[in-house]
Amino acid sequence: MRQPGEIKREPRVDTQFQARLLDSSGNEHAVTILDLSKSGFRLRCDEMLRIGEKIRLQTDRHGDFPAQIRWALGEEAGGLFLSPVKVPD
Template sequence: MPSNLPATISTFSGDQVPARVANISRGGFLADCEAPVPVGSQVVLFLPSVGRLPAQVRWAMGNSIGAVFNGVLTGPLELGLRNLLASAPRRGVGGEQKRDPCHDRSKVA
């Protein structure tokens, strides 16, 4: 899901790195950080609307990182991420907002 969410990335060495999450899914995220975070780092992504999501950095380019969540998210974390993803507008090619055909009430008789 394309986004621009303010976040904090905590490293296991204790660093707190301000970031903006540019894309997030149930499997991981892409973030633009204010400081580099090395590939292989175990981190915790904190999103105020979701909570703390443990992850591992799989790639880095400059201050941008891609990370995968550690294991399967369960309980409140899963619910918070599911609610975040469900609330985001769906976008098509070129950035236009797409209607969700399952929830499109304009076609109801």
């Protein structure tokens, strides 16, 4: 049972792979995906990302995913996929 103040989220899979982030201005940034679930992700980026910004995460192997940045702290940020994704086991 959820406790008051607890945030419910999907189980996350720890990972570490390179991707590209395309921001709303069309700028491309190299990122490392640190964990992900079918609804969200955590990544590392050299640039500070804007909370609320709509982005695209692009990977050579897995495709292109529309998302939104939900939090940012230093070089790490987390986001929500705008459509559920399939997460590897």
